[in-house]
Amino acid sequence: xxxxxxxxxxxxxxxxxxxxxxxxxxxxxxxxxxxxxxxxxxxxxxxxxxxxxxxxxxxxxxxxxxxxxxxxxxxxxxxxxxxxxxxxxxxxxxxxxxxxxxxxxxxxxxxxxxxxxxxxxxxxxxxxxxxxxxxxxxxxxxxxxxxxxxxxxxxxxxxxxxxxxxxxxxxxxxxxxxxxxxxxxxxxxxxxxxxxxxxxxxxxxxxxxxxxxxxxxxxxxxxxx
Amino acid sequence: xxxxxxxxxxxxxxxxxxxxxxxxxxxxxxxxxxxxxxxxxxxxxxxxxxxxxxxxxxxxxxxxxxxxxxxxxxxxxxxxxxxxxxxxxxxxxxxxxxxxxxxxxxxxxxxxxxxxxxxxxxxxxxxxxxxxxxxxxxxxxxxxxxxxxxxxxxxxxxxxxxxxxxxxxxxxxxxxxxxxxxxxxxxxxxxxxxxxxxxxxxxxxxxxxxxxxxxxxxxxxxxxx
DNA sequence: GCAAAAGTGTTTGGGATACACCCATGC
DNA sequence: GCATGGGTGTATCCCAAACACTTTTGC
Numbered sequence: 001x002x003x004x005x006x007x008x009x010x011x012x013x014x015x016x017x018x019x020x021x022x023x024x025x026x027x028x029x030x031x032x033x034x035x036x037x038x039x040x041x042x043x044x045x046x047x048x049x050x051x052x053x054x055x056x057x058x059x060x061x062x063x064x065x066x067x068x069x070x071x072x073x074x075x076x077x078x079x080x081x082x083x084x085x086x087x088x089x090x091x092x093x094x095x096x097x098x099x100x101x102x103x104x105x106x107x108x109x110x111x112x113x114x115x116x117x118x119x120x121x122x123x124x125x126x127x128x129x130x131x132x133x134x135x136x137x138x139x140x141x142x143x144x145x146x147x148x149x150x151x152x153x154x155x156x157x158x159x160x161x162x163x164x165x166x167x168x169x170x171x172x173x174x175x176x177x178x179x180x181x182x183x184x185x186x187x188x189x190x191x192x193x194x195x196x197x198x199x200x201x202x203x204x205x206x207x208x209x210x211x212x213x214x215x216x217x218x219x220x221x222x223x224x225x
Numbered sequence: 226x227x228x229x230x231x232x233x234x235x236x237x238x239x240x241x242x243x244x245x246x247x248x249x250x251x252x253x254x255x256x257x258x259x260x261x262x263x264x265x266x267x268x269x270x271x272x273x274x275x276x277x278x279x280x281x282x283x284x285x286x287x288x289x290x291x292x293x294x295x296x297x298x299x300x301x302x303x304x305x306x307x308x309x310x311x312x313x314x315x316x317x318x319x320x321x322x323x324x325x326x327x328x329x330x331x332x333x334x335x336x337x338x339x340x341x342x343x344x345x346x347x348x349x350x351x352x353x354x355x356x357x358x359x360x361x362x363x364x365x366x367x368x369x370x371x372x373x374x375x376x377x378x379x380x381x382x383x384x385x386x387x388x389x390x391x392x393x394x395x396x397x398x399x400x401x402x403x404x405x406x407x408x409x410x411x412x413x414x415x416x417x418x419x420x421x422x423x424x425x426x427x428x429x430x431x432x433x434x435x436x437x438x439x440x441x442x443x444x445x446x447x448x449x450x
Numbered sequence: 451g452c453a454a455a456a457g458t459g460t461t462t463g464g465g466a467t468a469c470a471c472c473c474a475t476g477c
Numbered sequence: 478g479c480a481t482g483g484g485t486g487t488a489t490c491c492c493a494a495a496c497a498c499t500t501t502t503g504c
Contacts, residue, residue: 386483387483387484388482388483404483404484404485405484405485405486408484408485409485409486426482427481427482428479428480428481428482429480429481429482429483430481430482430483430484431483432482432483432484433483433484
């Protein structure tokens, strides 16, 4: 160790990529920066992590205060994504950001102190810092998770139709899936079960409602459609 | 942001889980701690990351000095693993560690300033901090990588026999594989090609030597034996 | 009756699995 | 000639992929 010069740590920050579905499109939660740098640009919700707080604790505090998001109650899934640490990513000085990816459904943001909005991930505005690449990375991670876990429950209501489930997969993966194969495959996995309830809406046949068997994140072996 | 109280960042550290094969066993590089805390225990090579260095740059400096490992030249593969940040993991105070996992072959450590040794991952000594769980996590990551990338080249010589390749997979995954299926599968993937050379050793038939087609990390779609 | 989404089966090809014997060499 | 590890083929099963029509409802 280098005992000779006084040690100074980089600034430690946390940022969250929070996804939810609006309609059939995947959206990500952004806030508008009210200060320099990148004043007026959209950015991921995030902030500082001070000594004594874990990154997750810091993130919970910061999202609560700034964007009115309650990590524990509003999200169905949250995990650490990656740590971004290039020296130049923040023009004010070296800041290392530990990022998280999570998702929820019908999230209501209360008492945000910053301007916030949900943006479709396929048409993002100009973003501050390296946040655009962080979002792309997060979306890839989520898409990968869908293929080998029951993470889709994080984006859906408790009960859902198979069509809604399929369109969730399509929204995250960004491509269309075959209806018959999807249903056959998913039912054979044994992750979900029928409920007695039906979904009635519009001038067409009602749909059976299903629910996930397990509330926790469950890992399978591999592969999807 | 909280402008009112002076911000103090946690200490930022970096740690590396470096694997290589010795014989047919997977080994991990450890150093013996010469100071408190955990004096006398084995630990992952690591150290501080100061403002102005990326975690990777800091790791390169620290491994070079302490254990004589040259990240750029001694390793065939290195990637960020996870960031560990529980407040209690270091008894001296809050230290957040960005960890990396990598591997190489026949690594020669030169001019280490600390006591270093390669330990079989299946029989680890008592480890400092949370390093035992970090190693387990790293091994799982590496095993996963083997199933969908050509990461095995990181652990092998440039030229290798199919038996050596198979025993590499077995060492990392911790289970035995079927010889005929393994060879059939691997050759059909098109990741490797025959060389004109043969491996001669001992009182038995010589083996063809193969090499990977691509020097870079290459991702496949899925699944393995 | 018509528009709109729900629901349903079969065929085909390829990869995963399981399994046992001959080959080339050094001594 | 024997011990040692290298090298090879086939049968089976399951899963992925491709593909189109009938059912139920509201209006």
